[in-house]
Amino acid sequence: QGADAFVAVDLGASSGRVIVGRVLGGAEPRVELHEVNRFPNGPVDVRGTLHWDVLRLHQGVLDGLRAAGREAHTRGDRLAGVGIDSWAVDHGLLDADGVLLGNPVHYRDTRTDGVPERVYERVPARDHYAVNGLQTQPFNTEFQLAAAARTAQLAAARDMLLVPDLLGYWLTGRRVAEVTNASTTGLLDVRRREWATGLLARLAVHVGDFAHLLPPLVEPGQVLGPVLDDVAHGLGLPAGIPLVAVGSHDTASAVVAVPAQTERFAYVSCGTWSLVGLELDAPVLTPESQDANFTNELGVDGTVRYLRNVMGLWLLQECLRTWAAAGLPADLPDLLAAAAQVPPLTVVIDADSPEFLAPGDMPDRIAAAATRTGQTPPQSQAETVRCILDSLALAYRRAVSEACALAGREVDVVHVVGGGVRNTLLCRLTADATGLPVVAGPVEGAALGNVLVQARAVGVLHGSLADLRAVGARGAGLVRYEPGQSGVDEHHWAAAEARLR
Ligand code: ADP
Ligand code: LRH
Numbered sequence: 491q492g493a494d495a496f497v498a499v500d501l502g503a504s505s506g507r508v509i510v511g512r513v514l515g516g517a518e519p520r521v522e523l524h525e526v527n528r529f530p531n532g533p534v535d536v537r538g539t540l541h542w543d544v545l546r547l548h549q550g551v552l553d554g555l556r557a558a559g560r561e562a563h564t565r566g567d568r569l570a571g572v573g574i575d576s577w578a579v580d581h582g583l584l585d586a587d588g589v590l591l592g593n594p595v596h597y598r599d600t601r602t603d604g605v606p607e608r609v610y611e612r613v614p615a616r617d618h619y620a621v622n623g624l625q626t627q628p629f630n631t632e633f634q635l636a637a638a639a640r641t642a643q644l645a646a647a648r649d650m651l652l653v654p655d656l657l658g659y660w661l662t663g664r665r666v667a668e669v670t671n672a673s674t675t676g677l678l679d680v681r682r683r684e685w686a687t688g689l690l691a692r693l694a695v696h697v698g699d700f701a702h703l704l705p706p707l708v709e710p711g712q713v714l715g716p717v718l719d720d721v722a723h724g725l726g727l728p729a730g731i732p733l734v735a736v737g738s739h740d741t742a743s744a745v746v747a748v749p750a751q752t753e754r755f756a757y758v759s760c761g762t763w764s765l766v767g768l769e770l771d772a773p774v775l776t777p778e779s780q781d782a783n784f785t786n787e788l789g790v791d792g793t794v795r796y797l798r799n800v801m802g803l804w805l806l807q808e809c810l811r812t813w814a815a816a817g818l819p820a821d822l823p824d825l826l827a828a829a830a831q832v833p834p835l836t837v838v839i840d841a842d843s844p845e846f847l848a849p850g851d852m853p854d855r856i857a858a859a860a861t862r863t864g865q866t867p868p869q870s871q872a873e874t875v876r877c878i879l880d881s882l883a884l885a886y887r888r889a890v891s892e893a894c895a896l897a898g899r900e901v902d903v904v905h906v907v908g909g910g911v912r913n914t915l916l917c918r919l920t921a922d923a924t925g926l927p928v929v930a931g932p933v934e935g936a937a938l939g940n941v942l943v944q945a946r947a948v949g950v951l952h953g954s955l956a957d958l959r960a961v962g963a964r965g966a967g968l969v970r971y972e973p974g975q976s977g978v979d980e981h982h983w984a985a986a987e988a989r990l991r
Contacts, residue, residue, distance in 0.1 A: 492566035494950045497526075497558045498940035499551050500740060501576035501653065502909075503762040504807060506531050506547055508554020509934060511941030512567060513950050513961075520964035521941055523934055526561060527554030533596045533849060540596035540849070542580060544656070551657055552725060559726035569728055571944040572661070572717065573736035574654040575743045575936050577762075578674035578787075579631045582656040583647035583703070584665075591643050594653060597629035598848050605633040612696035613689070616777065621689050623680035623773045623786030624673075625799060628844070632676030632693070632700070639698035650703040654738035661717050661733055665705045668735045670742035672707060673788035680773045680786050680794070683707070708735045710742070710790040711947045734944040737790045741765045741797075746790055746939030746955065747932055748905045749963030756890045756901045758920065759935065760910025762804050764841075764882060766889035767797025768899055779896045783842075790943055791955045796897055798889045801846045803910055805878045808852035813871065828872035829879060830915050834978045835986045837865045837877045841885040863990065883919035884986055890924050904928045907935030911969075921971040923983050931968040938962050 493512040500507050508527040513519055529550035533540040555572065562569040583591045595601065606626050610618070615626065624630060631652075638644045651659055652671045659665050672678050672685075677700060679686040690701040708714065712735040716722070722731055737743040744759040748769075759765040773786035773794045787795040806822075814820040839859040846855060853874050857867035860877070868874040886904070894901060904926050906917055911930040921928040932938050942958040945951040951961060 492568055494570050494945065495562055495567040496570060496941045496944040497555060497572045498736075498937040498944075499554065499572065499574040499657070500743070500934070500937040500940060501531065501547060502740065502936075503577050504531060505529065506550045507934070507937065508551060508558060509937040510558050510561065511938065511945070513945050515964070518964065519951060519961050521938060521945075521962060522965055523937060523941070524561070526557040533598060534593075539601065540599040541593040542596055542653070544582065544590070544594050544653070548657060548660060555727060556725045563726070569731055570948050570950060571732050571734045573734045573940045573944045574657050575736055575738045575740045575940050576653045578652075578671055578739050578741070579629050579634070581631060581634075581650050581652045583643060584649040584651065585646050586648050588649070588665075590656070591647055594656075595634065600848060601637045602628040602633045605637050609633060609636050609697055613692045616780070617692075618676065618689065619780040620775055621679050621686045622676050623775050624676050625783050625785035627799065630674065630676040635700050636697050644698075647703055649705055650700075651705065652738070655705070658714065658733050661721055662715050663718055664715050666708045666714065666735070667705045668738035669707050669709055670737045670788045670790065671739040674739060677704065678788070680775075680788065683709070683788060710735050710737045710943050713947055732948070734947045736940045736943040739787065740936040741787065742789050742795065743937070743939035743943070744907050744935035745769060745795055746942055746958060747935040747962050748907055749929065749931070749959055749966055749968060750903070750905060752902070754900060754902045755905055756893065756903070756924075756926075757905045757907065758886055758910070759908050760802065760906050760916070761908040762802055762807065764800040764802035764886065764910070765795075765797045766800055766886050767795060767893045768897055768901070770794045770796045770897055770899070774897050776896070782892050782896060784893060784896060793955070796893055798842070798893070800882065800885045800889060801841045801843070802882070803913075805841065805846055805852055805856070805882070806875065808849060809856075809874060809878070812851050812853055818871065825871060825875045826913060826915055829875035832872050832876035834876070834976065835880050835982055836873065837868055838881045838884055838986050838990060839863070839877060840990050841881045865989070879913070879916050879919055880986070882916060883923035884983065884990070886920050887923035887983060888987065890926070901926065906930045907932060909933060917969070917971050918976050921973040922976050922978050925973050925980060927973065928971040929968050930971065932962070932966040938966070
């Protein structure tokens with residue numbers, strides 16, 4: 491007998507995937523995830539500017555939807571919705587005809603270098619944070635728009651659509667801004683969950699007029715409307731299948747899928763980036779929070795994702811890329827096994843440091859950072875990998891403890907979701923570094939969260955975020971790591987932390 495099934499489009503910085511979630515199990519529902527398409531993603535350099543190949547991504551989405559339609563037909567499933575999530579901040583600009591004006595620029599492009607500082611001279615950082623609650627990142631949409639302020643492209647633009655909203659527009663013809671992702675633009679009032687009209691008015695005078703580019707906001711869970719008839723027909727999807735607004739920021743969807751049982755949890759959404767923090771009912775907008783570089787992004791069901799961006803597995807990805815290009819071994823499982831044999835905490839770097847943001851020779855940059863902080867740089871590939879993992883665990887330790895202190899929240903567990911779940915050494919080190927049990931899983935957190943929100947929106951699942959989490963946890967195959975298992979005690983972590991300061 492067929493199931494209700496939902497298509498989650500989840501675009502990560504390193505790969506895009508289209509995943510079908512089937513809701514099974516009657517009174518005790520669970521979700522079975524099934525990947526129907528995966529395609530590589532990454533920056534494309536066009537004469538010195540990094541772009542996303544957004545049409546290639548759109549094609550990957552279409553191929554995935556077609557495969558999902560075929561598979562549902564074979565199984566006798568009812569395909570009941572499509573939801574799209576992706577990385578944050580990046581966007582396409584549309585002209586008066588609704589046509590895309592050029593490829594979206596990648597957030598790792600250097601066009602925003604120095605822009606936050608220039609904007610803050612006109613509208614101070616404190617005035618920003620009190621409204622948007624956002625960690626200063628050079629790539630926040632606001633700074634990208636400021637960097638483009640005098641371009642012909644921006645002058646011709648009538649709409650700005652964030653990446654998931656752009657792909658959704660191509661499927662449905664509807665132009666909206668889903669609020670969890672809109673909260674990463676810097677242009678949203680985080681308390682009201684509305685565009686920040688006051689801040690936008692000040693920016694219009696001093697930096698650039700962006701308000702007219704911003705489409706109406708929608709909340710996750712809203713049914714946006716049917717996929718256009720000709721598109722659905724061409725892909726073999728059921729007529730009228732709705733596009734459902736999910737937490738379209740991938741991190742928002744990943745946090746939905748955290749299999750937490752109480753509110754006393756921290757999470758690491760661990761992929762290309764590591765997003766480390768808490769789920770709160772209200773933002774923390776204090777100067778202390780701003781100085782500690784914590785961000786308040788919006789979550790589903792009125793929640794706030796209070797977190798810090800840690801550079802994440804990007805450090806490792808870029809090392810692998812550099813080594814492969816130089817003809818050195820670059821097999822991840824082999825390198826992780828070798829790193830497990832390296833003594834812990836020999837050399838650590840500050841994994842939050844902006845020097846690691848742009849693509850480049852990461853092993854070299856890591857060695858330079860080690861030297862600069864008076865340490866002997868890693869001497870082998872295995873030592874470099876170990877340095878990255880120890881440094882990430884150290885950054886998680888710091889982010890969890892600072893988030894708890896700043897938000898006045900205690901936690902009993904750290905949940906790790908995303909591709910990093912597969913990195914057992916990193917999970918073990920995270921348990922040790924934080925002194926808390928780590929529960930690892932699901933790997934495809936964003937896709938699961940995407941499916942759960944869709945299923946509730948169309949009435950297949952019911953209840954609160956906690957109820958959705960319980961459904962997600964049933965099928966998730968979780969692994970638990972207790973702290974204190976790797977022989978590196980608290981004293982060593984504290985000493986390594988002090989070394990970096
Ligand atoms: P994104 O959504 O940002 O594209 P993912 O959540 O897919 O990222 O995570 C990708 C990361 O997962 C890779 O950079 C890699 O470090 C890690 N990963 C994937 N497969 C494995 C594996 N077999 N062992 C260890 N780590 C893995
Ligand atoms: C992770 C992510 C993160 C953002 C970054 C740009 O994929 O969405 O939350 O800060 O990409």
